[in-house]
Amino acid sequence: MTTARAAVVIAGALAASAGCSDSLDLAPVVDGPVADTDADAFPDLDQILLEAAHSGSGIDLVSQTFTNGAALELSGVPLVDDLVIHMTGRLDASDVAYGRTCAFSVVDGAAPHLFFSRSVKFATLGVAPETRRLGIGFTYHDGSALLIGGIDDGNKPVADIERFDPLTGEFAAVAQVSPRIDAIAAAVGTPGAEDIALIGGADPTDTMAAGFVEGIDLDADPPRVDRTDDNIVSRVGMTATTVADGSVVVIGGNPPGGGPVAETDQITLVAGSLATKQLRGTLAQPRTGHTATSLGDDEGANILVAGGVDETGAPVATAELYKPLEDAYSDLHPTMVVPRSQHRAVLLPDNTVLIVGGVDGSGSAVTTIERFDEDNGFTDTGAVLPPGSGVIGFTATTLPDGRILLAGGRETEGGDPVTASEIVTLDDLDGTVSVVPTDDLAFPRADQMATLMCDGTVWISGGTAAGMPAERYNPPAAGRR
Numbered sequence: 001m002t003t004a005r006a007a008v009v010i011a012g013a014l015a016a017s018a019g020c021s022d023s024l025d026l027a028p029v030v031d032g033p034v035a036d037t038d039a040d041a042f043p044d045l046d047q048i049l050l051e052a053a054h055s056g057s058g059i060d061l062v063s064q065t066f067t068n069g070a071a072l073e074l075s076g077v078p079l080v081d082d083l084v085i086h087m088t089g090r091l092d093a094s095d096v097a098y099g100r101t102c103a104f105s106v107v108d109g110a111a112p113h114l115f116f117s118r119s120v121k122f123a124t125l126g127v128a129p130e131t132r133r134l135g136i137g138f139t140y141h142d143g144s145a146l147l148i149g150g151i152d153d154g155n156k157p158v159a160d161i162e163r164f165d166p167l168t169g170e171f172a173a174v175a176q177v178s179p180r181i182d183a184i185a186a187a188v189g190t191p192g193a194e195d196i197a198l199i200g201g202a203d204p205t206d207t208m209a210a211g212f213v214e215g216i217d218l219d220a221d222p223p224r225v226d227r228t229d230d231n232i233v234s235r236v237g238m239t240a241t242t243v244a245d246g247s248v249v250v251i252g253g254n255p256p257g258g259g260p261v262a263e264t265d266q267i268t269l270v271a272g273s274l275a276t277k278q279l280r281g282t283l284a285q286p287r288t289g290h291t292a293t294s295l296g297d298d299e300g301a302n303i304l305v306a307g308g309v310d311e312t313g314a315p316v317a318t319a320e321l322y323k324p325l326e327d328a329y330s331d332l333h334p335t336m337v338v339p340r341s342q343h344r345a346v347l348l349p350d351n352t353v354l355i356v357g358g359v360d361g362s363g364s365a366v367t368t369i370e371r372f373d374e375d376n377g378f379t380d381t382g383a384v385l386p387p388g389s390g391v392i393g394f395t396a397t398t399l400p401d402g403r404i405l406l407a408g409g410r411e412t413e414g415g416d417p418v419t420a421s422e423i424v425t426l427d428d429l430d431g432t433v434s435v436v437p438t439d440d441l442a443f444p445r446a447d448q449m450a451t452l453m454c455d456g457t458v459w460i461s462g463g464t465a466a467g468m469p470a471e472r473y474n475p476p477a478a479g480r481r
């Protein structure tokens with residue numbers, strides 16, 4: 001990867017060196033934004049704090065403070081297999097910059113990469129992924145960011161899977177999938193070691209539905225993409241939701257050029273290959289372009305199916321709840337505050353769902369933000385998207401502290417991409433929802449890809465003209481232990 005490094009803070013940060021038998025001296029490899037943003041990303045820091053801790057722990061194993069320009073080598077790091085290094089930049093006693101590694105094993109002997117930049121900012125990277133929009137940003141089980149599918153500037157499908165590993169700083173194309181348009185992806189298999197199921201889509205040569213699914217295993221050497229021919233999920237506009245047992249529930253959608261279906265299917269990983277079957281449960285209202293959100297990680301958690309359009313193209317007002325353990329839909333059909341399509345649905349920390357953006361039956365932008373819970377149905381949060389926000393083609397990413405980052409998109413159908421980004425917060429005490437602007441994207445983007453990586457930063461790429469670099473959003477340190 002060609003990401004520029006912040007020379008002001010990485011003197012001596014080259015590799016791990018042997019210490020005593022049960023500890024060593026460790027210097028992380030510090031990456032940063034490209035040179036033209038260094039002035040913003042790296043102010044004239046007074047101090048730099050390095051801390052090492054077990055992943056998820058608030059108690060430091062080792063901590064050391066450095067003056068600006070000193071060699072960043074942390075002494076006496078214990079030999080553990082779940083270490084995280086935190087790096088904080090201070091100016092006038094305020095923490096203004098932050099970075100952390102993904103969890104790594106010290107016994108492996110390699111120095112991990114750490115992305116250090118100004119907090120709550122988008123940092124431009126020195127790497128330009130393939131031009132694509134409407135692709136899939138996917139967090140792999142190892143915490144790396146994957147870019148899958150999408151179309152290029154000529155509206156041709158992109159076959160390459162690109163991968164960025166924040167632990168090593170490496171970015172590369174790692175495999176190829178069959179070219180198709182509007183496929184969806186979901187994790188399938190044993191939690192923590194899942195493959196990726198690439199589902200549905202249309203053949204670009206004749207706009208016919210893709211009569212196959214693909215299983216992607218990037219842990220194999222070399223990475224493997226296996227194709228299973230099966231017409232059961234030959235459609236677009238459907239959803240794919242991973243449930244607690246590692247299977248994927250596929251709901252609704254439509255064959256290219258046809259009307260929406262009520263079908264519900266299941267995809268499982270059996271002996272390394274994908275298997276599909278049609279389930280008994282069917283939607284009361286066939287729909288396409290909807291969202292489907294599992295209401296928690298527990299076995300049997302219901303799946304909320306919300307929005308989308310019916311056979312006339314009108315937004316579907318009523319939502320449905322699929323019950324995986326019963327393979328059936330609930331008789332309850334809660335009504336949305338504003339029926340919409342092209343929206344985003346995001347699970348909140350309390351297992352309620354936030355519905356953001358989209359367009360209504362007239363094609364007008366929906367700025368009303370609503371919230372769903374199983375006891376009260378849909379309610380108006382009172383929060384709205386501010387002027388200039390994207391309402392379609394934007395990304396919604398849950399940050400480590402539970403807040404939601406909204407980025408880019410378009411204000412109207414057919415409108416120009418925007419740079420605006422917002423943070424959505426749920427108040428745990430009174431249940432109120434707030435929306436506040438955060439740092440703008442460096443480049444206007446719509447239909448881009450976003451994924452939260454294992455170091456707590458958000459990878460953003462695509463949705464721009466050819467050759468534009470990727471960006472990386474650096475959330476606050478809170479929640480990133």
